[in-house]
Amino acid sequence: MSATRKHTALPKAQILIEALPWLTRHHGRTVVIKFGGNAMIDEDLKAAFAQDVVFLRHAGLKPVVVHGGGPQISAALDRHGIVSEFKAGLRVTTEDAMDVVRMVLAGQVQRELVGLLNQHGPLAVGLTGEDAHTITAVKHQPEIDGELVDIGRVGEITAIDTGAIEALLADGRIPVVSSIARSQDDGHVYNVNADTAAAALAAALGAETLMVLTDVEGLYEDWPNSDEVISRLTARELEKLLPELASGMVPKMEGCLHAVRNGVNTARVIDGRVQHSILLEIFTDEGIGTMVVPDAEGDADA
């Protein structure tokens, strides 16, 4: 009887001890995790996400969650009779649409994640970029075919104030941030792409890692023709690839590039549809998605 028990218990100890080098390396470090709206497929996945984040916190890391909600916003706009339109990968956001964006991100998606995390204890505190000047932006006008285009209340980040997030982390809490910015140029607010917001926060916080959870396995080498995932690339390699990327991958990979060029050690895009993908990525060698690393010192034109 006891021999059988030992048999089944030993592999579990093995798994725990395998995580030791990662626990040592990441102890006390900040990890920014972006949870994309497309990865929030079902209740089980959302609950597993919350478990992973709480696990990281109890393992001595400092997780910061930045969430998206693109599909959820589109569904709510649809119910309000507002048609969703994207230009340069960003939502054209009228004044009316902005109210809906804010209501869905801060009032629904963020509340749901805070609730799931807090099933494990008094840990999560939700905020938007408006709170304590966390994210400040000016009006963003993307250039499309050589012309500046007005896409409404979409913001370009000009400043990050990490004070509120750092105070929460120091208090052992898990900040959950919605990608809405305070406006530098008028009294209103701006809609910011959640990947861009997560990357800017990761850089400003000096995070160890930016982890972007989405609905594909990683960055595909030749999307949509093949599902060959690029497992590792340097900032310079990514920079060369950027002009070829499409739609949702553009802000994600631009964000990864910004992060590793501004002090973040690794930026990863991983499949949020796989349960416990965060734990697999942080605590094992068999990293599952795409990892972007800074250029090696001495790299030409790095």
Ligand SMILES: Nc1ncnc2c1ncn2[C@@H]1O[C@H](COP(=O)(O)OP(=O)(O)O)[C@@H](O)[C@H]1O
């Ligand atoms: N090279 C690529 N590799 C993987 N996905 C790509 C690529 N180019 C474009 N995509 C698209 O980007 C999508 C992910 O971005 P997005 O829809 O904005 O997700 P999220 O809600 O997680 O931010 C994928 O589902 C895929 O359709």
Ligand SMILES: CC(=O)N[C@@H](CCC(=O)OP(=O)(O)O)C(=O)O
């Ligand atoms: C300006 C802009 O496009 N904002 C995004 C904000 C939410 C988001 O980025 O959500 P995902 O991460 O799920 O795509 C939007 O309105 O859809």
